[in-house]
Amino acid sequence: MNETKRISRRAAIARAVAGALVLSFPGRWARAAGWERYREAIVIDGLGGPGSLTADSEDPLTAEHVRDAKESGLTCAHITILPVGTTPPDTGFRQAVQGIAYWEREIDAHPETFARVRTASDIEAAKRSGRVGLLYGFQDAVAFETDLGRLTDFHGLGLRVVQPTYNRRNLLGDGCLEPANAGLSRAGVEAVGRMNELGILVDLSHCGRQTATDAIRVSKRPVAFTHTGCAGVIDHPRNRTDAEMRAVSDKGGVTGIYFMPFLAGGRQPTGADVVRHVEHALEVAGEDHVSIGTDGTISPAVLDQAYKDAFGRSVRERRAAGISAPGENEEGYLFAADLNTPQRLETLATMLAARGHTSSRIEKVLGRNLLRVFAETWGQPKRTVSIETDPPSMPSTGYDTASSGSRAPRT
Numbered sequence: 001m002n003e004t005k006r007i008s009r010r011a012a013i014a015r016a017v018a019g020a021l022v023l024s025f026p027g028r029w030a031r032a033a034g035w036e037r038y039r040e041a042i043v044i045d046g047l048g049g050p051g052s053l054t055a056d057s058e059d060p061l062t063a064e065h066v067r068d069a070k071e072s073g074l075t076c077a078h079i080t081i082l083p084v085g086t087t088p089p090d091t092g093f094r095q096a097v098q099g100i101a102y103w104e105r106e107i108d109a110h111p112e113t114f115a116r117v118r119t120a121s122d123i124e125a126a127k128r129s130g131r132v133g134l135l136y137g138f139q140d141a142v143a144f145e146t147d148l149g150r151l152t153d154f155h156g157l158g159l160r161v162v163q164p165t166y167n168r169r170n171l172l173g174d175g176c177l178e179p180a181n182a183g184l185s186r187a188g189v190e191a192v193g194r195m196n197e198l199g200i201l202v203d204l205s206h207c208g209r210q211t212a213t214d215a216i217r218v219s220k221r222p223v224a225f226t227h228t229g230c231a232g233v234i235d236h237p238r239n240r241t242d243a244e245m246r247a248v249s250d251k252g253g254v255t256g257i258y259f260m261p262f263l264a265g266g267r268q269p270t271g272a273d274v275v276r277h278v279e280h281a282l283e284v285a286g287e288d289h290v291s292i293g294t295d296g297t298i299s300p301a302v303l304d305q306a307y308k309d310a311f312g313r314s315v316r317e318r319r320a321a322g323i324s325a326p327g328e329n330e331e332g333y334l335f336a337a338d339l340n341t342p343q344r345l346e347t348l349a350t351m352l353a354a355r356g357h358t359s360s361r362i363e364k365v366l367g368r369n370l371l372r373v374f375a376e377t378w379g380q381p382k383r384t385v386s387i388e389t390d391p392p393s394m395p396s397t398g399y400d401t402a403s404s405g406s407r408a409p410r411t
Contacts, residue, residue: 035346035349035350035352035353035359035362037359037362037363038073038345038346038349038350038366039073041075041349041362041363041366041367041368042075042076042123042124042127042363042366042367042368042371043073043074043075043076043345043366043367044074044075044076044077044078044123044291044292044366044367044370044371045074045076045077045078045292045293045294045298045345046078046224046226046227046254046256046291046292046293046294046370047078047080047137047205047226047227047256047258047293047294047295048077048078048079048293048294048295048296048297048298049077049078049079049080049134049297049298050065050066050068050069050077050106050114050132050134050297050298050299051065051069051297051298051299052065052297052299052301058102060105060106060109061106061109061110064299065298065299066110066113068298068299068300068342069113069114069132069298069299069342070113070132071342071343072132072298072342072343072344072345073343073345073346074132074298074345075123075126075127075132075133075367076117076123076126076132076133076134076135076367077132077133077134077135077298078135078136078137078161078226078293079103079134079135079136079137080137080138080139081096081099081100081103081136081137081138081159082095082096082099083095083096083140083142083143084139084140084142084166085140085142085166085168086142086168087142087143089142089143089145089146089147092142092143092144092145093143093144093147093150095143096138096143096154097157099136100136100154100157100158100159103134103136104116104158107134112131113131113132114131114132114133114134115129115131115132115133115134116133116134116158117133117134117135117158117160118135118158118160118378119378120371120374120375120378123371123374124371135158135160135161136157136158136159136160136161137159137160137161137162137163137201137203137226138154138159138161138162138163139163139166139203139205139206140163140165140166140170140206141162141163141164141165141170141171141172141191142170144191145170145171145172145187145191146171148187148190148191148194151191151194151195151198151200152194152198155198155199155200159200160199160200160201160374160378161200161201161203161226162191162195162200162201162202162203163203163204163205163206163207164184164188164191164192164202164204164207164211164215165188165206165207165208165211166206167206167325169182171185171187171188172184172185172187172188172191173185173188173207173208173211173214173215174207174208174210174211175206175207175208175211176206176207176208176209176237176238176325177208177237177325178208181208181209181210181211182208182210182211183208183210183211183213183214184210184211184214184215184218188211188214188215189214189218192215192218192219193218193220195219196219196220196221196377199377199378199379200377200378201221201222201223201224201373201374201377201378202215202219202221202223202224202377203223203224203225203226204216204223204224204225204248205224205225205226205227205228205238205256205293206238209241209244212225212240212244213244213247216244216247216248216251219251221252221376221377222248222251222252222253222254222373222376222377223248223251223253224248224253224254224255224256224291224370224373225240225244225245225248225253225254225255225256226254226256226291226293227256227257227258227260227293227294227295228240228255228256228257228258228293229257229258229260229262229263229277230242230245230255230257230277230280230281230284232280232284233263233276233277233280234262234263234264234265234277236262236265236325236326236327237325237326238260238262238325239262239263240255242284245281245284245285245289246284246285248285248289249285249286249288249289252373252376253289253373254285254289254290254291254369254370254373255281255285255289255290255291256290256291256292256293256370257274257277257278257281257290257291257292257293258293258294258295259274259294259295259296259334259335259336259339259344260295260334261327261328261329261332261333261334262325262327263276263277265327266327266328266329266332267331267332268331268332268333268335268336268337269335269336270336270337270338271336271338271339271347271348271351273336274336274339274348275348275351275352275355278290278292278348278352278365279355282361282365287361287364287365288364288369288372289369290364290365290369291365291367291369291370292345292348292365292366294344294345295334296334296335298342299342300335300340300341300342301333301335301340303333308330311330311333312330315328315329315330316330345366349362349366352365
């Protein structure tokens, strides 16, 4: 089993997490009184998406997944397109195109709920139309690392966010678990330049310390940590240092806080852990440079014995393959239990308001900051197609969809 397959199986468990644990909530996700401005706010999940998908399934979204997305109050979600990890170049390219094709079909199948996002204006239009905008991102460069010209092709298919590296090394640079910490390669520097030119946000969430430093330095546009935590609260390779967060802020970018066990030293996080990291990021980076990237799915998780068993197997496999992050363990489930509803960001906003954060600051963290960064990195097209009505279909890719290209990795 190669590294990509192992990560895909890990993704399956993580999707099952976010498609697994139903705590005893009354009825169908009965909503408690929340932050009063939530339904009017621009709300963006900097990494997450609809459903409770598994890496080995071609199944479409269920009616419940679609309903949860509609009821979540999200304006936009950044969806990860596989692959990650060691993958033959042509296989990686094919899987990525197939992943985009999967989500294109889902948008076409549910035009009343989902909208394509290619520009910042599309996000605002999605808000006006009451839909959830979906934008595509890569968490690894393996789909184009041997041919940077493919970035132009992917941009044409809707790619708007790219991580140069995942946890391991690739041809562009070192990931956050590479001990050498060698930084961006020459190809990596060129890739950042091409992303700047095309209008693709450079996401440094999984990049190594030196890789992130290099990318911040060479990028001509804002960069981001879309889903991470604060190393100043919990020291971990997946969390970013105060200096890194300040550097991203100085570049005009954002640091997005995730809902991962790395917020809490390996144990399953709580809403209080999320708030603790958000507040630290606000203090360090400033309220104009903090966002949210849950690294989970909209539909809640169902923590049953089957999930626990599968999650434990996944953790052991990742350790054996040498790709697990420090602190990964069989009890460190990948979601915050008290934020385990489709309205998790509304709950988080309510928690922040209760701690005295202003409505203006909360709106920035929920989505306004990311919207600004998207506008500044993507640029404005010569002609913007309104998505107030059903969006047009993308051209056929010529590929059949496969599960390996349509599921998002976690951690």
